[in-house]
Amino acid sequence: MRAGTGRLDAQVQIVSRETGALMAWHRGAGGWRLWRGAHRPPGDAGFATGAGLLSQHRGGREALLLELRAALLERRGPLVTLNKPQGLPVTGKPGELTLLSVLPELSQALGLRQQELQVVRAPGKETSGLVLLSSCPQTASRLRKFFIQSRRAHRPTATYWAVTNGIPAASAGQIRAALTLQHTDGVNVVVPVKSPSRRDILEGVKRTLSHFRVMATGFGCALIQLQPLTAFPSQLQVHMMLQLCPVLGDHTYSARVGTVLGQRFLLSVESTKPQRQALDDALLRRLHLTPAQAAQLPLHLHLYQMFLPGSRPTDAPIELRAPLPQYFSRTLQGLGFCQQQAPSAAAPRGQQREA
Template identity: 25%
Template sequence: MMNDNTPPVSVRFVDIDADREGQRIDNFLLAQLKGVPRTLVYRIVRKGEVRVNKGRVKADYRLKSGDVVRIPPVRVTPASEPPPASQQLADLLENSILFENKGLLILNKPSGLAVHGGSGINLGLIEVLRQIRPQEHYLELVHRLDRDTSGCIMIAKKRSMLRHLHKELREGRVQKYYHALVAGRWPERCREVRAPLKKNELSSGERMVRVDSDGKESLTEFRVLQHYQGCSLVEAKPITGRTHQIRVHAQFQGHGLVGDSKYGNDEVNKAMKAKGFNRLFLHAAALSLLLPDEDKPLLVRAPLDERLSVPLQRLPLL
């Protein structure tokens, strides 16, 4: 197997061993093609230039031991090193750690920080962690959170942990719990929203998701935590893992998230901003997962940051 992660200038073939089994082809390519824009990686997959065992695959194809991946020639200017993280950001992330062992790091991601660089972002969460933890030879995102979403995020410190958690995620054994403040009074009887979601990419590259009968089956469970004057705090548990799923399902139900400039209500957002809500109110509040060789699930909770908790305390209860 070739380990050169520089973009190839001629076709090369990579044999997949058991260590890479279960990894998505898009994530594999992003690791292999350092410095290549994500949009280009997805384009060469979509056009069939990337082949697995001589056949075309989609970006979500999961590699199997024994697969042979054809990687086409790609010419790009080598990516420059990301700028050094500020001490303030480094300290913030170190102080945001919620759980750590030899194989896993879980932290409370701040809102406004992308999980990785790219698309005009020089420095993301994973790049900062690699800078401030140079002794860690392996740090990889287990899953993603949108830039404006805060809360629990998992980073694997070993490939074996990454494989384990990806398997747990695929088989629905990792439970994710989000807290969201939504406009209006969420009905107690509405315990789930089941609506197919279809993702579209605008010419600007922006992703938009909408409910569409041609979309992928999607299910989110909801539970009311507290009614406030003009809004409700709900717990959202995504059963499927679609892009922007909670935000679009809440909008579909008629209760867009507070601070959501893409799927929310502009008038509601303006009124709530006057009350101190200056960001999207979507927070990955807790994770429940089973670690290897453990019998009991690990439950990790992430507290709300002050930008959400302080204005929330001022709202009149109902």
């Protein structure tokens, strides 16, 4: 496909947490178009200027609590789902402001007096999207077992969206890599391990697997659907780096991808350190960013869909979805992936129902 066409190869939709309206790409007579049924939700991290500089408000516990209440997506019995802002850690050291640290206040604010909320599933600090909470320990335990069993059976239960700086060579496929955590310069980074031995596996190296599908391409970037089938820190970021297509806003692993005469290649872990992602001039102009603003760009990785088991074995899976952050949507628009509005949209079909 020619750069800049913004063609979408899949039918997808999400739901606005503000109005309940659909935000969907739909194939019509004029091709793929975007129908958006919501404005920016309150408390959502977004671009503060026309140039696209991220501006997140972090004013302490009270401000975070208000932001999380605004991020409430759904309550279903003991289950509560939130749309986590990018940059919010789930756990941390004592005294740090995290999702866990404000769960007691959030439980009270939601009128849960008997049991405090506990985290069942949540994306990492730099990833935005769905957080699943439960006020019932038994329900939380049942769901954790469901996720573990699904991973063992290689059944995807979560779908992420990512914008990558680079386009994968294949339009869809699997990414397999053995990964391990390595402590370097005071931080933990994930590094791939080639041909791990049995001893490596016993010492913490893990074989990881993800499905990917390219949904749109343009201007040297891609919108990717990712479904991890294993769980490892920064797995999706590292998997896309290994495809020579680091996630936009990845200021940890993108430095491992080098370019000579337009050809990309992997640099050795020993020769690279985490550093701010550098974007070429053409992409900076397309996204209306200065190099300094690009160095602060948030990670464009969003957990947008999750499947849960029904109450009974014969029930259909429960589907949860989270709207994209404002900065993510603006990037899609800047890359030409979002076109003019269309009047209707159909529900997605296909491999998303595998869970």
